[in-house]
Amino acid sequence: LSHQRALASDPNKKKCYHYLNMTSRSFAAVIQELDDDLRDAICLFYLVLRGLDTIEDDMSLNLDRKVELLRSFDTIIYQKGWTFDENGPNEKDRELLVHFDVVIDEFLRLKPGFQKVIAEITRLMGNGMADYATGEHRENTSVATIKDFDLYCHYVAGLVGYGLSDLFAASGLEDPSIAHDKTLSNSMGLFLQKTNIIRDYREDLDDGRQFWPKEIWGNYADHFDDFIKPSHVEKSRACLSAMVLNVLELVPDVLTYLSKLQNQSVFNFCAIPQVMAISTLALVFNNLNVYQRNVKIRKGEAVKLILASTNMDNVIAIFREYIQVISQKNETTDPNFLKISMAIGKIEQWI
Ligand code: PS7
Ligand code: MN
Ligand code: MN
Ligand code: MN
Ligand code: MN
Ligand code: MN
Numbered sequence: 001l002s003h004q005r006a007l008a009s010d011p012n013k014k015k016c017y018h019y020l021n022m023t024s025r026s027f028a029a030v031i032q033e034l035d036d037d038l039r040d041a042i043c044l045f046y047l048v049l050r051g052l053d054t055i056e057d058d059m060s061l062n063l064d065r066k067v068e069l070l071r072s073f074d075t076i077i078y079q080k081g082w083t084f085d086e087n088g089p090n091e092k093d094r095e096l097l098v099h100f101d102v103v104i105d106e107f108l109r110l111k112p113g114f115q116k117v118i119a120e121i122t123r124l125m126g127n128g129m130a131d132y133a134t135g136e137h138r139e140n141t142s143v144a145t146i147k148d149f150d151l152y153c154h155y156v157a158g159l160v161g162y163g164l165s166d167l168f169a170a171s172g173l174e175d176p177s178i179a180h181d182k183t184l185s186n187s188m189g190l191f192l193q194k195t196n197i198i199r200d201y202r203e204d205l206d207d208g209r210q211f212w213p214k215e216i217w218g219n220y221a222d223h224f225d226d227f228i229k230p231s232h233v234e235k236s237r238a239c240l241s242a243m244v245l246n247v248l249e250l251v252p253d254v255l256t257y258l259s260k261l262q263n264q265s266v267f268n269f270c271a272i273p274q275v276m277a278i279s280t281l282a283l284v285f286n287n288l289n290v291y292q293r294n295v296k297i298r299k300g301e302a303v304k305l306i307l308a309s310t311n312m313d314n315v316i317a318i319f320r321e322y323i324q325v326i327s328q329k330n331e332t333t334d335p336n337f338l339k340i341s342m343a344i345g346k347i348e349q350w351i
Helices: 002-008 011-023 027-032 036-057 063-076 094-098 100-107 112-133 146-171 182-199 201-206 224-228 230-248 251-260 264-284 299-308 312-329 337-350
Strands: none
Touching: 011 027, 011 036, 011 094, 011 100, 027 036, 027 264, 036 063, 036 094, 036 100, 036 112, 036 146, 036 264, 063 112, 094 100, 112 146, 146 182, 182 201, 182 230, 182 251, 182 264, 201 224, 224 230, 230 264, 230 337, 251 264, 251 312, 251 337, 264 299, 264 312, 299 312, 312 337
């Protein structure tokens, strides 16, 4: 309540929270529940990265212009008054960039320690996105190897994990050691990003994007869009299993990271998206609808998960439940049956 009063009395900050609610379905609520200055820092971190991602996603932007913007975005956020109206008219979050001066004003009001973390992650992410946009790490138009896949996901999500851990430490709400093990922070981001990439197969395909690594899908098809064909179902099923298997390997890191957190609001902020992701992973596993449309967990299930994700015991119980679902959907006829069973065995040792 005290923060709502503070927001209402500060029109510029209020606009930032308006853009947060406008651009995020999943993060807006958990960010707003964070304590004190961390709430503003992470809201601004989100808006800066959302702006950067809007540029990355805009297929109507001239490539040279896109790369110039991506590579300089970490300095743009220090330029008072900067706005951008060159986005394609249908770009989803165009409005945010059109009013980006509002975000910059608020970014510049953050403590220098927070600003530095956000700018450094923006620099690394923008350059990583630019490398991929220009084909530096690509064969033709797709992600080739699992290594390329891991690197792309590191740029767009693992780095968010690094930055968030640094912000938690800088706020004093978490012990600085949370930011020491970079692998764990990276895995937190990769678990969300890779699950998103599996779920969004059809949406991304229809937009002309391919994020699944050919090293995996190439074992099951000659062309990335073969998976939508009714005649291809068994290979499609097997490919989906191989993709889910790749994500399951991250679960032990995710649970290890969450178990180290000490502050309640930080725990909720971190745990809720991960719990949503394991629920989504169980839903997409062995589910051929993924190739036809955007499969989403039901609203009631999401609400149940949000309310339950308040402590480590509950989070472990939720992961156990969905690992059980995946185990039950795992079929002996699947070429990845044994590997999936082994990945589940490893997770069961943890939980
Ligand atoms: C700063 C909260 C908690 C240690 C905009 C949260 C898009 C999955 O497909 O919007 O574009 O619609 O569904 C988020 C680690 C990043 C990784 C990455 C920044 C967790 C720009 C989330 C969000 C680290 C690149 C959003 C990675 O999904 O994507 C803040 C710890 C932005 C986190 C993108 C994806 C995020 C993503 P789509 P979504
Ligand atoms: Mn999304
Ligand atoms: Mn995007
Ligand atoms: Mn993107
Ligand atoms: Mn407007
Ligand atoms: Mn996506």
